[in-house]
Amino acid sequence: MQAVVLHAFGGPENLRLESVPDPSPGPGEVLMRVQACGVCYHDVINRRGNLPRTSVPAILGHEAAGEVIEVGPGVEGWSVGDRAATLQRLSCGECNHCNDHRPSLCKEDNRFFGEEIPGGYADYMTAPVAGIGRVPESVPWPVAATACCTAGTAIHTLRTRARVTPGETVVVTGASGGVGLQVLQLARHDGARVLAVTSSAGKAEALTDAGADEVIVAPDLHFSRQVRELTGEGADAVIEIVGSATFDQSLKCLAPGGRLVVVGNLEAGIIQLNPGLVIVKELEIIGAYATTQKELQEALRLIDEGVLRPWVSGVLPLEDASRAHARLEDRGVVGRLVLAPSH
Numbered sequence: 591m592q593a594v595v596l597h598a599f600g601g602p603e604n605l606r607l608e609s610v611p612d613p614s615p616g617p618g619e620v621l622m623r624v625q626a627c628g629v630c631y632h633d634v635i636n637r638r639g640n641l642p643r644t645s646v647p648a649i650l651g652h653e654a655a656g657e658v659i660e661v662g663p664g665v666e667g668w669s670v671g672d673r674a675a676t677l678q679r680l681s682c683g684e685c686n687h688c689n690d691h692r693p694s695l696c697k698e699d700n701r702f703f704g705e706e707i708p709g710g711y712a713d714y715m716t717a718p719v720a721g722i723g724r725v726p727e728s729v730p731w732p733v734a735a736t737a738c739c740t741a742g743t744a745i746h747t748l749r750t751r752a753r754v755t756p757g758e759t760v761v762v763t764g765a766s767g768g769v770g771l772q773v774l775q776l777a778r779h780d781g782a783r784v785l786a787v788t789s790s791a792g793k794a795e796a797l798t799d800a801g802a803d804e805v806i807v808a809p810d811l812h813f814s815r816q817v818r819e820l821t822g823e824g825a826d827a828v829i830e831i832v833g834s835a836t837f838d839q840s841l842k843c844l845a846p847g848g849r850l851v852v853v854g855n856l857e858a859g860i861i862q863l864n865p866g867l868v869i870v871k872e873l874e875i876i877g878a879y880a881t882t883q884k885e886l887q888e889a890l891r892l893i894d895e896g897v898l899r900p901w902v903s904g905v906l907p908l909e910d911a912s913r914a915h916a917r918l919e920d921r922g923v924v925g926r927l928v929l930a931p932s933h
């Protein structure tokens with residue numbers, strides 16, 4: 591089969607299409623014919639060599655969707671012809687964390703597609719069934735591929751982790767990316783007042799369209815004063831998609847008792863933190879990691895019902911993986927780019 595292989599960490603040019611052996615499903619796995627695979631900023635971080643669990647050569651991509659074309663030994667509940675989309679990572683389904691409905695914390699099987707196991711930048715991929723969800727007929731492949739990491743992450747972050755309730759004010763950093771646009775729509779749908787932060791004025795209209803009540807354009811990434819002007823005491827929650835570069839401002843945006851939910855760290859940077867601020871305002875700093883199977887089903891349902899509008903901004907052939915990465919790094923993408931194998 592054809593696959594995009596990363597032989598060395600580094601620039602986008604290191605992603606090259608080549609012929610590799612066809613994969614075959616092991617026990618508990620299915621073989622999927624990949625119809626679409628989203629290109630996520632996580633893949634850029636991975637390609638640069640900033641994710642310690644990846645070793646090269648690697649096939650990246652944790653946002654894949656396609657049909658099941660073969661079922662490995664011991665698989666129940668999946669058949670040839672089923673439509674599937676991947677979760678970002680696996681879980682064992684049996685440990686304390688899994689039983690507690692927190693599969694993101696599972697250590698028994700924490701393999702991540704595109705890191706320890708090959709991902710979806712390929713014609714075909716194998717997937718353990720703990721790492722896939724069902725895709726309704728009505729959802730197109732590029733949308734199905736990106737649902738987990740965009741709409742699913744929005745559900746995990748905003749509902750499960752941030753616990754946002756109607757009437758609360760939510761600030762979203764990095765609002766124009768694939769996750770950000772879904773968080774804006776979901777927050778609006780769930781009855782929150784939504785403030786979107788972007789570094790580029792050109793993206794403001796898309797953010798308003800997606801559901802932002804106010805757009806704060808902050809090329810210098812200083813936005814906490816504007817949030818205070820708009821809210822008085824500050825925001826009830828900040829969804830921190832950018833990470834280290836905006837963390838300090840996000841913390842300063844919060845009202846007393848506010849929650850800062852960290853779901854992205856684009857530059858993989860380190861931050862300095864004033865514990866005093868966290869103490870006197872009784873702030874909560876919360877992490878949000880991977881989407882669960884239940885959250886993926888909810889994401890696909892909300893997409894199917896038209897509550898969440900997917901934002902696939904382009905579908906490129908597999909061989910354009912390096913171009914897709916370069917565009918993402920130039921911050922020139924609103925929504926998600928998707929690679930589609932030609933088979």
Ligand SMILES: [Zn+2]
Nearest residue numbers: 630632653739
């Ligand atoms: Zn992703």
Ligand SMILES: [Zn+2]
Nearest residue numbers: 682685688696
């Ligand atoms: Zn587990």
